[in-house]
Amino acid sequence: QNNLVRISDSAQSTVIASGFNGPAHLVVSERDEVFVSEFGANFSGNGSRVIKIDADGTRSTYVSGNGLLDVIGLALDKEGNLYVGNWNSGRIYKCTGPQTFSLLADLPGRVNQIAFMSGYIYAACSDGRIYRVHQDGRTTILAGGIASGRVDGSLSAARFPQPNSIAFSLNGSVMYINDAPSGALRAISLIHDSHADGLSDANETAAGTRGTQGERGCPQRRAIQCRRWVCVGACQSNRSHRPLHPRPALVCV
Numbered sequence: 001q002n003n004l005v006r007i008s009d010s011a012q013s014t015v016i017a018s019g020f021n022g023p024a025h026l027v028v029s030e031r032d033e034v035f036v037s038e039f040g041a042n043f044s045g046n047g048s049r050v051i052k053i054d055a056d057g058t059r060s061t062y063v064s065g066n067g068l069l070d071v072i073g074l075a076l077d078k079e080g081n082l083y084v085g086n087w088n089s090g091r092i093y094k095c096t097g098p099q100t101f102s103l104l105a106d107l108p109g110r111v112n113q114i115a116f117m118s119g120y121i122y123a124a125c126s127d128g129r130i131y132r133v134h135q136d137g138r139t140t141i142l143a144g145g146i147a148s149g150r151v152d153g154s155l156s157a158a159r160f161p162q163p164n165s166i167a168f169s170l171n172g173s174v175m176y177i178n179d180a181p182s183g184a185l186r187a188i189s190l191i192h193d194s195h196a197d198g199l200s201d202a203n204e205t206a207a208g209t210r211g212t213q214g215e216r217g218c219p220q221r222r223a224i225q226c227r228r229w230v231c232v233g234a235c236q237s238n239r240s241h242r243p244l245h246p247r248p249a250l251v252c253v
Helices: none
Strands: 005-007 013-017 023-028 034-038 050-055 059-064 069-075 082-086 092-098 100-106 111-119 120-125 129-133 139-144 162-168 174-180 184-191 222-230 249-252
Touching: 005 082, 023 069, 023 249, 050 069, 059 082, 059 092, 092 111, 092 174, 111 249
Parallel strands: 069 111, 111 162
Antiparallel strands: 005 013, 005 249, 023 034, 034 050, 034 069, 050 059, 069 082, 082 092, 092 100, 111 120, 120 129, 129 139, 162 174, 174 184, 184 222
């Protein structure tokens, strides 16, 4: 339908914008600006724009072309910079203003939805890995590997058959991963300390067994456990860990 829909707390839906070329993902800024990525209608993959809708309803093309194609992933940092991911090529761009963007990272696999937390961009790739992208463009592997199957445990042992999308709990202590093809909801628990980059230097653990610090050459490998959460229709989990958002929900349909 190529619409942007607002869903109220009472489950009432209202179309607030239409006419998109296959809307795929959206993020909302602290100024209530809505950014919508366009993948391409009917899964065509020819979308190459990010549309911005201001709080007053003004609509404009924020970035387009110049390498953007089959755009899905969007993330905002605290300074208002927008990160945009190409699905097929795995490229992630940093946008500092309208039509002002440059290539930040080129990941080795298709990239769906991305997320920003504690100074890093996180992306799930079709190669079965979860990547952390630094502000200077360096990339490190947070979890996963090329082995097939779905495996829980330490970050070095965990396997994701088809990691698709990423989101964080409000305090950043839990990363959620939509792991296709069966739609499993996976979670990586993170321990935080007072450092600006967020995560503490805790060893990896799996089922109470201590792992090794700094595996895979990443000096900031700090998440302690990856596990599958029970999902039957809706995810059953500790309520305090559910991602919450104070605004009415916005969805692309």
